[in-house]
Amino acid sequence: MWSQLPARLRSVAIGLALLAGVGSALAEYPERPVTIVVPYAAGGATDASARLMAQALQKQTGGSFVVENVPGAGTTIGAARVARATPDGYTLLWGGLSSNAMAPNLYTKLTFDGLDSFAPVSLVASQPYVLFVSASSPIKTVADLLAKAKAQPDTFNFGSPGQGSSPHLMTEMFLDAAGIKAQHVPYKGAAPAMTGLLGGEVQMMFDTPTAPLPMFKAGRLRPLAVTSARRLAELPDVPTLQESGLSGLEASTWFALFAPRGTPAAVVTRLNEMTRKALSDTAVLEQFGKAQFTPEASTPQALAQRVSAESSKWRRIIKDKSISLD
Structure with missing residues (x-):
């Protein structure tokens, strides 16, 4: 009987059967644990934000969402693993600024592309950077910092978690905009870099606010400016860089969910809907707020546009400064 049907009707029947199968699978998704690969070590702010989202998705679906930390090589080991995974x-990849926009411009021999190797799902959260000096420093404002750097260009240093890290690139962009020079002192991680700042080895440092805020409240750090368009609620007396006389320097680090390229559109849509629903939960919003993250859901298309725009933005500074991690 099947063979007697016209070819067009057989094609329609097959298509309907496939759609029914996809619909059934989606109705039961996730049928088994979903792994969210975080390309950073456990314990940091990035890891914490991923675990918040995993818990929210697990609560929503009743399924299992497991965070797996795969650090190394500037986020590229974890990102490459997801790019190769079954779609x-x-x-999923807990990707973002470093893994999808910066790393592809810092490494020339990557096995993945920051956009084309993935199916964007949704933005999740963002954080601005904060410009810090030690509380014992005589520098009180951005104007003070610029004056000191211009007066001592050969001895003025800045710290970062490492060559090519997002705080390093943020500082390079700041130096260019301000028209000053400073010597880069790369450390092996954010904690050693902060120790160097507190100990006077370096005079300034950009960092996201989560880890440094307790040191600020303890009177050990002095924030000079934030890179967001508006002041942070946690730092209401700290001006933006634009308020400090430096326009065009708005920047933030951000995190998002990506699936491997080739993941069915219906699955991506379902994941996007789940992410949006999670980020509308008051309890989830409160948890992100306590960690100094701004929840920021998006469509897959908007995330793709964000990756493209950020990649172009940071490519310029990486090429201008001849920064490479190969």
């Missing part, structure tokens, strides 16, 4: 919605 079925069960392996």
